[in-house]
Amino acid sequence: MTYLATACQLEMRSCFDPQGGFAPARLEWNLAHTEEFLRSLAMQADSRLYVLPEFSFQGWAMGRSVEDWNSASVRIPGPETQRIGALARELDAYIAGTLFESIPEFPGRHFLTGFVVAPDGEVVLRYRKLYAVSAKTRPGDVYRRYVELFGRESLFPVITTPLGRLGMVIAW
Numbered sequence: 001m002t003y004l005a006t007a008c009q010l011e012m013r014s015c016f017d018p019q020g021g022f023a024p025a026r027l028e029w030n031l032a033h034t035e036e037f038l039r040s041l042a043m044q045a046d047s048r049l050y051v052l053p054e055f056s057f058q059g060w061a062m063g064r065s066v067e068d069w070n071s072a073s074v075r076i077p078g079p080e081t082q083r084i085g086a087l088a089r090e091l092d093a094y095i096a097g098t099l100f101e102s103i104p105e106f107p108g109r110h111f112l113t114g115f116v117v118a119p120d121g122e123v124v125l126r127y128r129k130l131y132a133v134s135a136k137t138r139p140g141d142v143y144r145r146y147v148e149l150f151g152r153e154s155l156f157p158v159i160t161t162p163l164g165r166l167g168m169v170i171a172w
Helices: 024-044 066-072 079-091 139-150
Strands: 004-007 047-051 094-101 111-117 123-128 158-161 164-167
Touching: 024 047, 024 079, 079 094, 079 111, 094 123, 123 158, 123 164
Parallel strands: 004 047, 047 094
Antiparallel strands: 094 111, 111 123, 158 164
């Protein structure tokens, strides 16, 4: 069986306003823009997998502090992935993207997390970026506790789908 996968490059806005504060309306704009963009693509081709770029929803901004990114981070699952899940159900497709994630067990830290949402709307894969050239937390920074919570298999997660086995890596 053959399936179509679509790699997407679309406009994303930084989730920080011109004064530097976290602006939830900018995150909302990115979510709405992505929904519109993927619906438009779905009308052109019957893709079964949409892969969004790094910084899919919060965008990127140079010079932001750890505290800034912590304020912009979200929980997975959470309202953002529920919304993406509704879109995945609507399109009957997998959607892969990234979010800056906060994890309650690691206060004062944020992770850049890749995720895959299945056509049933559920988050079926989470991959937290293993290396950093910025202040985000890597699983190796908190390795012992991270593995205790999520298991070693969470470092390189792979899922089995009707499309085949899917894994994820962010950048490079």
